Amino acid sequence: MVNPLFAWIAFFSPLIACIIITLFFIRSKTYSAWISIASILISFVCTLFLFGQILPAHPTAEFQHSITWIHIDSLTIDFGVLVTPLAVMMLLVVTGVGSAIFIYSKGYMAEDPSPPRFFACLSLFAFSMIGIVLANNFIQLFMFWELVGLSSYLLIGFWYEKPSAADAGVKAFVVNRVADFGFLCGIILLWSVSDFGNGRSFLFTDLAGIVHQLDPNLLNVIALLIFCGVIGKSAQVPLHVWLPDAMEGPTPVSALIHAATMVAAGIYLLARTFFIFESLTEVLTVIAHIGVITAFLAATLAVVENDIKRILAYSTISQLGFMVMSLGLGGPVQGMYHLTTHAFFKALLFLGAGSVIHALHQQDIWKMQGLLRQMPITGWTFLIGTLALCGIFPLSGFWSKDEILALASVHNPLIYWLATFTAGLTAFYMGRLFWIAFYGEAHASHHEHKPHESPPVMTIPLIVLAIFSVIGGFLGIPHFLHPQEVHHEMNISVALISSFLAILGLIVSYLIYRKRPTQEPLEASLGFLYPILKNKYYFDVAYRWYVERVQQTVAMIFFWIEKVFIIRLGIHGVTGTAKVSGNVLRYIQVGLVQFYALIFVLGVVYLFFILIKL
Amino acid sequence: MIGLTHYLLLSGILFSIGTVGITTSRSVLKILLSLEILLAASNLSFVAFSRFNGDYAGQLIVFFVILVAAAEVAIGLAIIVLMYRRLATIQADELKDLKW
Amino acid sequence: MSPFFFYLFAAILILASLAVILARNPLYSVLSLVVVIFSLASLFMLLEAFFVGMVLLLVYAGAVLVFFLFVVMCLNLNAQAFTSVQQSRFRWLGGLIGLTFLLELFWVVKGLGETQVMAASSVRGTIEVIGKILFTDYLLPFELTSFLLLIAVFGIVALAKGSLKIVGDVEEVQQRRENP
Numbered sequence: 001m002v003n004p005l006f007a008w009i010a011f012f013s014p015l016i017a018c019i020i021i022t023l024f025f026i027r028s029k030t031y032s033a034w035i036s037i038a039s040i041l042i043s044f045v046c047t048l049f050l051f052g053q054i055l056p057a058h059p060t061a062e063f064q065h066s067i068t069w070i071h072i073d074s075l076t077i078d079f080g081v082l083v084t085p086l087a088v089m090m091l092l093v094v095t096g097v098g099s100a101i102f103i104y105s106k107g108y109m110a111e112d113p114s115p116p117r118f119f120a121c122l123s124l125f126a127f128s129m130i131g132i133v134l135a136n137n138f139i140q141l142f143m144f145w146e147l148v149g150l151s152s153y154l155l156i157g158f159w160y161e162k163p164s165a166a167d168a169g170v171k172a173f174v175v176n177r178v179a180d181f182g183f184l185c186g187i188i189l190l191w192s193v194s195d196f197g198n199g200r201s202f203l204f205t206d207l208a209g210i211v212h213q214l215d216p217n218l219l220n221v222i223a224l225l226i227f228c229g230v231i232g233k234s235a236q237v238p239l240h241v242w243l244p245d246a247m248e249g250p251t252p253v254s255a256l257i258h259a260a261t262m263v264a265a266g267i268y269l270l271a272r273t274f275f276i277f278e279s280l281t282e283v284l285t286v287i288a289h290i291g292v293i294t295a296f297l298a299a300t301l302a303v304v305e306n307d308i309k310r311i312l313a314y315s316t317i318s319q320l321g322f323m324v325m326s327l328g329l330g331g332p333v334q335g336m337y338h339l340t341t342h343a344f345f346k347a348l349l350f351l352g353a354g355s356v357i358h359a360l361h362q363q364d365i366w367k368m369q370g371l372l373r374q375m376p377i378t379g380w381t382f383l384i385g386t387l388a389l390c391g392i393f394p395l396s397g398f399w400s401k402d403e404i405l406a407l408a409s410v411h412n413p414l415i416y417w418l419a420t421f422t423a424g425l426t427a428f429y430m431g432r433l434f435w436i437a438f439y440g441e442a443h444a445s446h447h448e449h450k451p452h453e454s455p456p457v458m459t460i461p462l463i464v465l466a467i468f469s470v471i472g473g474f475l476g477i478p479h480f481l482h483p484q485e486v487h488h489e490m491n492i493s494v495a496l497i498s499s500f501l502a503i504l505g506l507i508v509s510y511l512i513y514r515k516r517p518t519q520e521p522l523e524a525s526l527g528f529l530y531p532i533l534k535n536k537y538y539f540d541v542a543y544r545w546y547v548e549r550v551q552q553t554v555a556m557i558f559f560w561i562e563k564v565f566i567i568r569l570g571i572h573g574v575t576g577t578a579k580v581s582g583n584v585l586r587y588i589q590v591g592l593v594q595f596y597a598l599i600f601v602l603g604v605v606y607l608f609f610i611l612i613k614l
Numbered sequence: 615m616i617g618l619t620h621y622l623l624l625s626g627i628l629f630s631i632g633t634v635g636i637t638t639s640r641s642v643l644k645i646l647l648s649l650e651i652l653l654a655a656s657n658l659s660f661v662a663f664s665r666f667n668g669d670y671a672g673q674l675i676v677f678f679v680i681l682v683a684a685a686e687v688a689i690g691l692a693i694i695v696l697m698y699r700r701l702a703t704i705q706a707d708e709l710k711d712l713k714w
Numbered sequence: 715m716s717p718f719f720f721y722l723f724a725a726i727l728i729l730a731s732l733a734v735i736l737a738r739n740p741l742y743s744v745l746s747l748v749v750v751i752f753s754l755a756s757l758f759m760l761l762e763a764f765f766v767g768m769v770l771l772l773v774y775a776g777a778v779l780v781f782f783l784f785v786v787m788c789l790n791l792n793a794q795a796f797t798s799v800q801q802s803r804f805r806w807l808g809g810l811i812g813l814t815f816l817l818e819l820f821w822v823v824k825g826l827g828e829t830q831v832m833a834a835s836s837v838r839g840t841i842e843v844i845g846k847i848l849f850t851d852y853l854l855p856f857e858l859t860s861f862l863l864l865i866a867v868f869g870i871v872a873l874a875k876g877s878l879k880i881v882g883d884v885e886e887v888q889q890r891r892e893n894p
Binding site: 615619624631637638643654676700701704 | 740744754765769770774781788789805808812870890
């Protein structure tokens with residue numbers, strides 16, 4: 001039987017690390033790093049134990065352990081853990097990939113002035129993420145959802161002296177806030193109608209039982225509202241604008257939060273609460289369309305970027321679009337599968353990019369050349385990651401992406417063709433990145449520093465992640481998640497078409513970029529499209545216009561209302577009245593005692609008058 | 615015959631005269647004198663009630679009232695003397711330091 | 715016989731009190747008050763409150779009013795400084811209020827109904843009776859009033875030592891001092 005203690009230890013271990021670092025080791029570079037790494041490794045080990053306990057108890061292994069936290073009349077909020085195969089797998093990804101990244105960042109942040117703060121925030125993030133994974137009710141999930149947003153803000157704006165970094169942190173938080181508002185509305189709406197005899201509940205297990213009894217229209221609304229949270233957290237269109245700017249944070253942060261785990265939290269949420277979405281065909285269609293549009297849009301934007309991290313950021317958005325699309329097509333298993341493999345190779349790619357940035361101290365791909373020769377480990381692992389992302393057989397990305405494409409081909413041809421085309425684009429822009437930065441001869445004059453390979457503390461995680469990127473397809477993840485499903489034959493045609501397009505993309509990019517053209521050739525060939533892409537489809541412009549014109553106007557109106565009514569009428573009115581009445585009444589103080597006596601007697605006469613009448 | 619009401623009426627008239635005196639006098643000395651008239655009025659009504667209700671308490675109260683009135687007049691006159699020393703007048707209107 | 719004396723003393727009382735508030739000369743006011751006290755004492759005798767009547771005479775006419783006279787003489791107030799009611803600002807208002815008060819009192823007394831006739835010798839306020847009650851039931855107030863008188867003496871001594879500093883309009887006061 002499953003011992004809940006492992007779940008709780010895995011849960012709180014990073015929090016304890018964060019507290020210890022903040023209180024005691026805020027000045028020590030090495031100790032803070034080791035405490036942090038130790039905590040995440042403890043979480044990983046506990047997760048392995050949980051995995052070992054879940055595995056034999058398949059297929060319906062699921063257990064819950066919760067304490068009633070708040071209980072007021074009809075409001076009950078629990079605090080607990082719900083361990084399912086889905087949760088365990090997500091937890092393995094978070095703690096496993098997390099451990100690799102934590103170890104990596106010890107080397108990456110070695111020259112930074114304040115690593116302890118970094119590791120404290122990183123541990124806080126780990127705690128919050130594990131909280132999302134293990135939460136057994138909506139309120140707890142939401143709490144940690146917000147906490148993860150906070151950690152993200154802290155880490156994006158880690159180098160807060162840079163204005164762009166601080167702004168990026170605020171942007172991420174505000175955009176997520178907008179989405180979370182919808183999310184919270186959905187949660188509360190669901191709770192308010194969840195009374196079917198037992199009282200209202202936030203627990204997933206309770207809600208799963210009663211969800212089919214609810215009015216379908218209401219359920220549609222709830223589902224869409226909950227999906228709002230996903231749009232924000234997992235950077236779907238139109239709330240994807242924060243993720244490219246979030247690259248202002250240190251690269252390990254980008255790897256962990258904005259590639260492997262936090263942004264995947266939205267996907268996880270959808271999978272965890274899929275019982276709400278299962279039967280709602282219209283909502284699922286909306287979700288699928290948003291997913292594929294996001295995937296396509298992001299891929300087109302990645303093609304014109306020159307910053308290595310931004311290319312990877314758009315790639316992440318694109319792959320998240322794939323995952324959301326998969327869930328919209330009714331395939332939570334395929335979505336989670338892709339989430340796992342994506343975590344491996346995207347983290348790998350980001351860490352590789354970090355290695356490059358660490359060596360070269362800059363991020364423009366046009367200033368990099370022939371890195372494969374100069375930084376072999378980084379280069380070759382980066383290649384493996386690239387190939388996995390493009391979905392080349394037999395790497396992990398191939399298997400998971402093809403599962404999704406196969407699902408699409410069955411359900412919706414339009415989405416299928418768009419997704420497949422996007423896969424081709426993915427190969428194109430990743431190839432572009434690789435050919436420009438890594439391929440070819442090293443050109444010494446391009447670099448101020450001679451690029452050398454990174455220290456082992458950074459390269460070993462790269463190698464580990466590369467190994468997982470290769471073998472990830474053979475670990476039996478879909479079976480673990482969905483044991484009842486009988487293994488179906490692989491759709492050969494889908495596999496062939498996607499592989500063909502991927503290789504085509506790689507070849508085309510090779511042909512265009514191997515000679516290192518001085519000016520971006522796409523600029524000429526795309527013509528009028530190029531400025532649109534360069535301006536990111538004017539999303540940021542539109543939002544800025546909205547905030548500056550509409551929101552400011554509304555704010556000014558409220559400011560005016562407050563100034564006139566509340567301050568002038570209310571506050572100054574009260575004080576003014578007091579002043580005026582005081583000014584008038586002071587004339588009563590004539591200072592003549594006789595006058596006072598007169599008034600006194602007048603009062604007595606009047607009183608007498610009243611008493612006589614009675 | 616002379617009944618309680620006669621005495622009460624008399625006391626009332628005296629009280630009114632005293633009140634008018636307090637509120638309309640220019641000098642503080644006269645105010646003090648009017649105060650004495652007020653006290654006399656209430657003394658009269660006390661004794662009248664005592665006589666007609668068969669209770670000695672009224673007369674004893676009058677005894678104490680006289681005593682206290684004596685003390686109060688003494689202090690009041692001391693204050694008047696002080697006022698005269700400071701302001702060279704005993705007109706009530708001149709005590710206007712607490713005026714707005 | 716009784717009614718006649720009552721009306722006599724009542725009339726003297728009222729006239730004398732009117733004289734107190736209407737007189738111009740301060741001396742006349744004080745002396746009128748003496749007459750008031752005497753007539754009041756007579757009325758007390760009519761009500762058979764002998765002891766209280768005598769105390770009234772002794773304390774009031776004997777001590778308090780003498781004290782008043784002392785002050786009037788000391789301050790050397792002339793008729794000008796002691797302007798009469800006619801020149802007071804609120805004369806008419808005060809008169810009006812007094813009249814209203816009187817009318818209200820009449821109203822009350824009218825509502826009392828039958829006039830109670832004085833019972834014969836039911837309460838005679840002789841010195842024996844009053845003395846006995848004073849030293850048994852009302853002993854505490856009796857002792858406390860002696861305390862009160864002591865405090866009054868303290869108060870007067872403290873006041874009499876008050877400073878001569880002029881407060882307010884200095885020139886006016888000095889001018890008043892020079893032209894009494």
